[in-house]
Amino acid sequence: MEKYMLGVDIGTTNIKAALYTYSGKEVFVKSATYSLHTDAFGAATQSAHEMKEKTFQVIRESTAECSKNGWKISFLSFSAAMHSLMAVDDKGEPISPVFTWGDRQAEPYLADLKDEASPSLYHNTGTPLHPMTPFVKLYWLKRTSHEMMQKAYKFIGVKSFILYQFFGVYVTDYSIANATGLWNMHTLSWDKEALKIVGISENKLPKLVPTTEVLRGMNENAALVSGLDQKTPIVIGASDGCLANLGVNAIEQGQVALSIGTSGAIRTVTDRPLTDKNERTFCYALTEDLWVIGGPVNNGGVVMDWAMHRFVETEDSERIVESKESRFEQMMHQVDSAPLGADQLFFHPYLVGERSPVWRSDAKGSFFGLDIHHQNEHMLRAVLEGINLNLYAVYIAIAEVIGADAKEILVTGGFTKSDTWLQMIADIFGVELVITEVFENACLGAAVLGLYALGENKDFSDLNQMIPIGKRIKPTKTHHQFYQRHFEKYQKLNEYYLKMFEVLDR
Numbered sequence: 001m002e003k004y005m006l007g008v009d010i011g012t013t014n015i016k017a018a019l020y021t022y023s024g025k026e027v028f029v030k031s032a033t034y035s036l037h038t039d040a041f042g043a044a045t046q047s048a049h050e051m052k053e054k055t056f057q058v059i060r061e062s063t064a065e066c067s068k069n070g071w072k073i074s075f076l077s078f079s080a081a082m083h084s085l086m087a088v089d090d091k092g093e094p095i096s097p098v099f100t101w102g103d104r105q106a107e108p109y110l111a112d113l114k115d116e117a118s119p120s121l122y123h124n125t126g127t128p129l130h131p132m133t134p135f136v137k138l139y140w141l142k143r144t145s146h147e148m149m150q151k152a153y154k155f156i157g158v159k160s161f162i163l164y165q166f167f168g169v170y171v172t173d174y175s176i177a178n179a180t181g182l183w184n185m186h187t188l189s190w191d192k193e194a195l196k197i198v199g200i201s202e203n204k205l206p207k208l209v210p211t212t213e214v215l216r217g218m219n220e221n222a223a224l225v226s227g228l229d230q231k232t233p234i235v236i237g238a239s240d241g242c243l244a245n246l247g248v249n250a251i252e253q254g255q256v257a258l259s260i261g262t263s264g265a266i267r268t269v270t271d272r273p274l275t276d277k278n279e280r281t282f283c284y285a286l287t288e289d290l291w292v293i294g295g296p297v298n299n300g301g302v303v304m305d306w307a308m309h310r311f312v313e314t315e316d317s318e319r320i321v322e323s324k325e326s327r328f329e330q331m332m333h334q335v336d337s338a339p340l341g342a343d344q345l346f347f348h349p350y351l352v353g354e355r356s357p358v359w360r361s362d363a364k365g366s367f368f369g370l371d372i373h374h375q376n377e378h379m380l381r382a383v384l385e386g387i388n389l390n391l392y393a394v395y396i397a398i399a400e401v402i403g404a405d406a407k408e409i410l411v412t413g414g415f416t417k418s419d420t421w422l423q424m425i426a427d428i429f430g431v432e433l434v435i436t437e438v439f440e441n442a443c444l445g446a447a448v449l450g451l452y453a454l455g456e457n458k459d460f461s462d463l464n465q466m467i468p469i470g471k472r473i474k475p476t477k478t479h480h481q482f483y484q485r486h487f488e489k490y491q492k493l494n495e496y497y498l499k500m501f502e503v504l505d506r
Helices: 048-069 107-116 120-125 134-144 146-151 158-167 174-178 192-198 220-226 240-247 301-311 324-337 376-402 419-429 441-453 477-504
Strands: 004-010 014-021 026-033 044-046 073-080 086-088 154-156 171-173 207-209 234-239 255-260 264-270 282-285 291-297 346-348 366-368 408-412 433-436 469-473
Touching (some): 004 441, 026 048, 048 158, 048 220, 073 158, 086 158, 107 134, 134 192, 154 158, 158 171, 171 174, 171 234, 174 207, 174 282, 234 240, 240 255, 240 264, 240 291, 255 376, 264 376, 301 324, 324 376, 324 419, 376 419, 408 419, 419 469, 419 477
Parallel strands (some): 255 408, 408 433
Antiparallel strands (some): 004 014, 014 026, 255 264, 264 291, 282 291, 433 469
């Protein structure tokens, strides 16, 4: 009988459960969405109970389909979004919403925290100081919510809350813990300085376990609600970013993973924890022997969507193109019609603040060099170049940290449908792109990590047969040479603009 594995990815706005054969073939995907609550003060929160219900829903739908077809799930393995934080009481009930990575309520207290933290803290935790992290959020709660700090039995992430429903214990994996800013990646324990700053002890945090930890003996109610056999092992897994690298087979030296959706990220894998002297990158654990170095950006597809609705000209001015795909195609035609560098028009894409490489939640977007001859096509090309140059700045930081350039970049995300976008990235980076045909890479990464955790695979070499590869995009040498000069100008302008953001806030 063929064996099946279930990879479950608890995302920020949706949850997905994907069933795979042991050879990595995707059988089906179940998904559900949950609400994100935002306000003018920077809140971006969710309901822990809704996320729990939707998690059990997709698992139950998966087990039901397996039962109907006579398939047995051998194990389940989890992926989860990083940086979530919630407080629970001694009965396991939430006493706060789930604060997501996008929650910016802690931002006003960041400067004070930077004054308190030592220069070594980033190098111990691998996590830059930013309002996205539970460390900064706890500092904010310490300053503003004394009652919650006292009342909380535990401060945990969403994955820990879900696992508590199965096993009645609070655990978190090294990967998720690493992204909190509270975990010391050299001692594999909660960081003493970070805990002292936020004013909590280790017993208010979940138990730390490796990403390969296998949990067994789920409670009867969890088995009933999920449809899983009570004996089904659950692998705790890792964070979505780390597992995305595993899910596209970007774990060898010289391989870099790049994904662009609404936001974006670029990551590579090393055999030891490494940090950046300029604090531009993160370092998160995948396993105890594999570490993911990279940087996330806020400004990806969300910026192109903004530009599309402001600068795209339809082919027929009398007709409004309703199809978003048609508008996107028209936008790329306009990008192609403008010269490289958009006739010296620069765009810094910080429309929603920025994480890597500048880690400035107060950053703003800007055009520079605007001239009377510039048309919509110049604006659109400058916007796309700005997004990609920002990602290239992250790539440069990663290359400096690991001491080597990439041999190939494995790319995923909706942007891979655009040859224009792909070619521009190849030309800017000067590296061949490999389009991977894996759509749920975090789910597959979780499943593959599960195989390794359970001893079914001795390493990750089987990924070479699991990951389908599409086309390759080679850089154009003369274009890369142009973009090297263009990037130098972009960076000099960026240094100036970063100083000016402080003036805007006065």
